[in-house]
Amino acid sequence: MHITPMVWIITCLVILGLFIFDFFAHVRTPHAPTLRESGFWSAVYIGIAILFGLFVVWQWGAGYGGEYFAGYVTEKALSVDNLFVFVIIMSSFAVPREYQQKVLLIGIVMALVLRGIFIAVGAAAINAYSWVFYLFGFFLVYTAIKLFKDHGHEAEEEEKRENRIVTVVRKFVPTTEEYDGDRLVTKIDGKRFVTPLLLALIAIGFTDILFALDSIPAIYGLTQEPYIVFAANAFALMGLRQLYFLIGGLLERLVYLSYGLSFILAFIGVKLVLHALHENTLPFINGGEHVAVPEVSIALSLTVIIGTLVVTTVASLLKTRGEQDQSTSA
Template identity: 55%
Template sequence: MEVSLTLWVLTILGLTALIAVDFFIGRKPHDVSIKEAGIWTVVWIVLAALFGIGLLIFGTSQASGEFFAGFITEKSLSVDNLFVFILIMAKFSVPSQLQQRVLLFGVLIALVLRAIFIAAGAAVIANFSWVFYIFGAFLIYTAWKLIQEARSGDEEEEFEENRLLKSVEKKFGVADRYHGTKLFIREHGKKIMTPLLVVMLAIGMTDILFAMDSIPAIFGLTQDPYIVFTANAFALMGLRQLYFLIGGLLKKLVHLSYGLSVILGFIGVKLVLHALHENGVHVPEISIPVSLAVICGVLIITTITSLVAVKRQAAAEASSKDSIDA
């Protein structure tokens, strides 16, 4: 889809306005209720849907389909990332009323990092078509790794700070407690960071790892930088509210890793087929409607099987407890 500079500017200004509204709403530290999180989660999803419909009306059906496929993929990967966010919040004992502020700035950092990755990825793809082989192989490898981790039950129970974050903490120093929404304070005449800034940096740095699989995944669905960027933006901007809405339900999505591995593996195969096609090899290519159907189908199936598995486990535990009591 041909995108003019004017449309790019208007889109960025529109997204900036939405981010400003989001910041205005969450500017005052408070405990986010399920009702508030639910309302704003619906608002962000509706805005994304309206944007996709706008692409259909004023653009092309291809662009609209690519946006929805990319948005759903990025949103599902973001849900998986919430597991790590929960670990980070627990690691640094973030007060509940400050968590929404941490997530807001974490999402802003993520948006900037994604924009850089998208620009770099688009430039590489435009000049080197063979990079699709690398992207495809990486996604297939990531899918296999997810399956292995899910089968072994080898999931991290605690967030570990990386060397870069530790070096930043050592250089600037960190206060021993939170000071509201302050990022820096003066202690003994020296300016030091507060734990709040450390948590924000931790979430921002973690998103670099998240982008390693999500950016190649969406480039496997579309090579249009405009759609890649907007799909990522809409997927990330509702992440803060989604955290509070389904934070307690994440443990019930026990098969999510399997579903994501299937999606990443599917897109990896799609990328390899596309690379072969670009190099003159006559192979079938997977269309966007098929991709969208596979992605939605996998997510629906894994959600249903997860809930069934959790229900059965709860019933088995209850039965076992009754037997012991008897």
């Protein structure tokens, strides 16, 4: 896949333009978005992501198009899981609903910048050392096991981590407990203070780093093309703000989502290890020769990812619906 510098520039400008449009059209004037507004713009951004995938198919072929869609679906699913953390952070800082959009948009832009750095580092490592796939694979399997074991305790862990971050910031920066509209910094008696809105943004920015550590190895297990990795991440993050307001109440019902994500991460981890064995150059494995192992096709990867998400979502909704029916009848 040959991507010219001009294609990179145009893609980045289009993505930047969409974020700027999002800010001036929806975020600049503080307000709590309605379900209708959130639903409409969520559909718009998903539609844009699908159109870009069709463009990839038309321009570079169905193989790369399949890699993009598999990466996009995976990153979107991981992003939905991240919304749980965003809800915790917003609740911890008691961020007024009308100001949450600004925190989310800035946090998403920060996440994309951080992921861009990780993508570049990952691409350089893969090009220089094929054994990096072993590291990515084992890391994803470890992450999957940890996510499976920590099911139900993610909120507690995130709250502890966020409290540590805020404690450190407050030691070095003067802060105030009061909000000043949607300002990140305010003046009191001529002295500058950091508002809780900026503290919430710092907490989201820090967690974005942790999210990138999972998501970047995961998508490199589906494609080794940095352009597709970046585009899939960008379009997955783009509609996250609207999705936060659209499915905020639904998040509590997705009780099995973390199980599904842990399975997907483990599946991609195994896929990476198989790919590493196929491309093996490590002298202590098969004498440095390639190992004849089956490789997982992108079609199978896409089927497993979508199938797992459908099953876990349906199972979650059925379980919580049954519990609601029981509580109602009682």
